[in-house]
Amino acid sequence: MSGGRMIDRETLLGRCSGEVELMKELLRDFVERCDGERRLLVTGDEPIHRRAHKIKGLALNLSMEPLREKAATLEAKAKEGQDTEVELRELLETLEATCELARSILDEESDE
16 A cells, blocks of 8 residues: 555645645644554553544544544444454554654655
């Protein structure tokens, strides 16, 4: 999966009414939340379907479709009581990759 599709920058910028600073603020907030989201997914302090649902909403708002898809899949399987080991691992990997891409977008934007 190419990084360009993990975060749809054009759509996200559109959601921010073209305001680059707002987009950067949202991406910074996302990056700051990544470690906490990973920890909450792994520790099981909250039912996994609820945590996946929250990540799904966050990803939808930030135009992160692959992350939204992985979270939706995990949420559905967890609600059905199915084994979610594979889906959890895939969500964690996608979360990490999306977080790294958000960092690189922030770096690019600060260079301009």
